[in-house]
Amino acid sequence: MSHLAQTQTQETFVLNLGPQHPATHGVLRVKLVMDGEYIVHAEPVLGYIHRMHEKMGENRTWAQFMPNTGRLDYLSALSYNFGYAAAVERAAGITVPERAEYIRVITTELNRISSHLLWFGAFVLDLGGFTPLLYAFDDREQILDLLESVTGSRLTYCYFRFGGVYNDIDDNFVPGSLAFIKRLRARMPMYHDLVTKNIILMKRLIGIGPISAEMCRRYGATGPVLRGSGVQFDVRKNEPYSVYPEFNFDIPVYHECDSMARYMVRMDEIEQSMRIIEQACNKLPEGPIMAEKAPKIIKPAPGDYYFSVEAARGSFGVRIVSDGTNTPYRLKLRSPTFSNLSLFAEASQGMLLADALALMGSLDLVIPEIDR
Amino acid sequence: MSGYFNDLFSGTKSLAVGMGITLKYFFEPVVTLQYPHETLKMTPRFRGHIDLVKDEETGESKCIVCGMCQKACPSGCITVEGEKKEGAKKKTLSSYTLDFTKCSLCGLCVENCKPEAITFSKDYNLAGPSREAYVFDLVKRMKERCSP
16 A cells, blocks of 8 residues: 555645656656655646647658658657658558568667667666666667668668668678677676666566556557556557568567566567567568659548557557648657556556656657657 | 565675676776767768769769759758859759758758759768858859869
8 A cells, every 4th residue: 555545644745857857858747746755646748849740741742751750759760760651652552672671670670679778778877777878878889880871870760761761771781780689689698687687676666667458558558568568469460561470579578567577578679679680681582672663752542541560669650641632631640658658647646756757767758759 | 584685685696796797898998989089980871961963074063953852852951043054055053052950861852863963971070150050052062172
């Protein structure tokens, strides 16, 4: 039984967490009504980084919205590129060549690993451990170098095009990716020794911030948050897209529902992503990287289309309504962390402030994506 | 009570293991690059801001003033102006302005350029005292780059 349920106090105070707080990773503001160290009520306040991406989409051509997708979730931009490109391809009826699909999968999975590594570092930083962040960034840097040599940018990628990818991979990419996987596999036990088995981390995560599967369902939480609550749901398996059905990989699921479970899901996902990249690199077919029949000016047939992909933080969906012109009539982006954040208010009730920050970190929030 | 001592023992051990790892890395070679004393060479595909390509035959820009880059740009940061010189059949480029403050480096302009008249520069050390410092006159830049 929590402290709140036991005592009835009259004195509460309001604490502003953010919008410029290191643990909120950006400009999230949470209005907390506190009873001492315990949270009575939490209210996330959004709007500090609203850039009206959806409205922007209605005012530019289909292709011109592509760079915006990289600015939603800047840590796994390629998944968002993927979601939007695939949605428009579905609308316009463009088939992507197999080589391009493979390249998309490899680059997206590399991006997922880099996102999880950054989350790992930042999460441990939230909990007060500084050193793991530097080790994680060292590994992440290798991925950024690999992706930079292919896509031309390091963070806000704009690499996918309707019908394929911007340019072909270079000679160094496949050997480089395989060498990186070898390196990261050798470093994972170090991460587990340094962080996962650390007594301070275990005491701060095990049993902290329980989120039940039922609560996830009510708020629409997806991704590692849902899988940490014991639900085996991953868009890559449940609604397979691209060439994912050709690969052999598992969906890590933990039934503990606490922050530790969400932490472990992400750590295991790094391994699964490495498995996908390995298989894709070994099976990479030759061929074109752009669909031959892809039109220069896209004008999808009038209609309503939806496509969802598994981004690093959960299911990212793009709904587009086309009226047959060269600009979208409506563009709706379903971002995973918006739903993941929504449950914070309920889940954090009666928690210690320090524990609530551990819970918030385990949700892996990226604010520009919540606030589009 | 035994749980308490178990925690104490295994917890201390886990901290010692962690300290051992950091100690090991402490004696390993440094991986950070001492920027700005050392710099990296940009990869061939690095997408910096755009630059005009010089036509080796004529010594002028390859640009044919079709305006496709201007049209493709999502942020409207390119302004191309051309003029028709007397006796010439086609337009020639008179000014090419890039407002780099608005550019999102998506590369759609380069992709849409048929005569391959624009390319990505490898500049990344960009710093300026004012907003106007980022309105680039690309024709001037091309001439400065090509003059010895």
